Every structure is written in structure tokens, then in C-alpha cells.
Amino acid sequence: MATKNVLIIGANRGIGLNLAKAFVSLSWEVTASIRPQTRDDPSVAELKDTGATVVEIDYLDDGTIEKAAEAYGDKPLDILINVGCKLHPQLATFRLIRTSQVSPHILCRGMNSLLSSWLRDFESWLWQGPFLTMKHFLPKLEKASQPKIVNISSIFGSISGKYFIVLSS
Numbered sequence: 001m002a003t004k005n006v007l008i009i010g011a012n013r014g015i016g017l018n019l020a021k022a023f024v025s026l027s028w029e030v031t032a033s034i035r036p037q038t039r040d041d042p043s044v045a046e047l048k049d050t051g052a053t054v055v056e057i058d059y060l061d062d063g064t065i066e067k068a069a070e071a072y073g074d075k076p077l078d079i080l081i082n083v084g085c086k087l088h089p090q091l092a093t094f095r096l097i098r099t100s101q102v103s104p105h106i107l108c109r110g111m112n113s114l115l116s117s118w119l120r121d122f123e124s125w126l127w128q129g130p131f132l133t134m135k136h137f138l139p140k141l142e143k144a145s146q147p148k149i150v151n152i153s154s155i156f157g158s159i160s161g162k163y164f165i166v167l168s169s
Helices: 014-025 042-049 062-072 089-096 104-108 113-141 162-169
Strands: 005-009 029-034 051-056 078-082 148-151
Touching: 005 014, 005 113, 014 042, 014 162, 029 042, 042 051, 051 062, 078 113, 113 148, 148 162
Parallel strands: 005 029, 005 078, 029 051, 078 148
Antiparallel strands: none
16 A cells, blocks of 8 residues: 655644644654744754654745645645644734723724734735645645645634634724
């Protein structure tokens, strides 16, 4: 039986890291991505310890996705899992704020440029990055007998989540 191959985007912590560990334990060949900005993070060492092949992909840089697809080679890709996303550091504090504690006017005042910049990046993380990853890895998926693409989002990707309620109130 041929070895099965999985690519996990966003694998140096959380769901992605645990998926990498699970697939390695099932004897799959795991390719796992990290963002170039996190290459020195201790979580990357934990990912490497799983035996996964680590590649760098930044959803905001199409070149990194194309380079990773070239480095992957000609082998079939059975499963592509898009987990990668991140929260803008200055917006991370919004989770601690309840709408009943502060007026939306005060909450958003002075945040326009930050929100505009972050929303532009968030759009890339949410759909553009996964789309480009699928585009560049499609030839590898087509070589598999039953290829699958799995897109995993967080509560932050939900338009009914508290973040968007707070930000749009």
C-alpha cells in the first residue's frame, strides 16, 4: 500500500500541530507549514519533532505558497488541510471586551486605520491564502486517487461571532 500524504497549513500549534501528530501516528507522510515569521518559535521545534517535513507558507505572500508547492515535488497529495490564520495582535484584546461594558463609538474611535489594515490581511488569511494554496497544490491533489481539501476556520471566521458583533455595532 502506498504511503498517504497530507499537507497541513498552519501546523506549529493548536489544531494544526495536533493534526500533524495524529497523521504521523497513522504513518502518513506529513508536510506541515509554518509562517516564515515563526521559524524561530519554540513551537516549530515541537512540530519538527513529530517527523513532519516543515515548509514555510505565508498566506499574504503568494511566492511562499508557490515555492512550497515546487519543493513538495511530484508526489500525490491525498489531503490538503487549511488551518492557518492569525489574529492581529492589537485586536486580540477585543475578546476581553463585552459590548455591554463599552460603547461601540468609544471602542472603534481611533481604530479605523488599524481595522482597515487588519481587515485587508484578514481577507487574505480567510479566503485568499487557502484559495492560492489549493491553486498551487491542485496538480498534486489530482495525482491522488481520492483527494480531499479540508478548510478549518475558527469562531473568528464566523460572521455571527462576538468579534464581528463588537466591531460592527
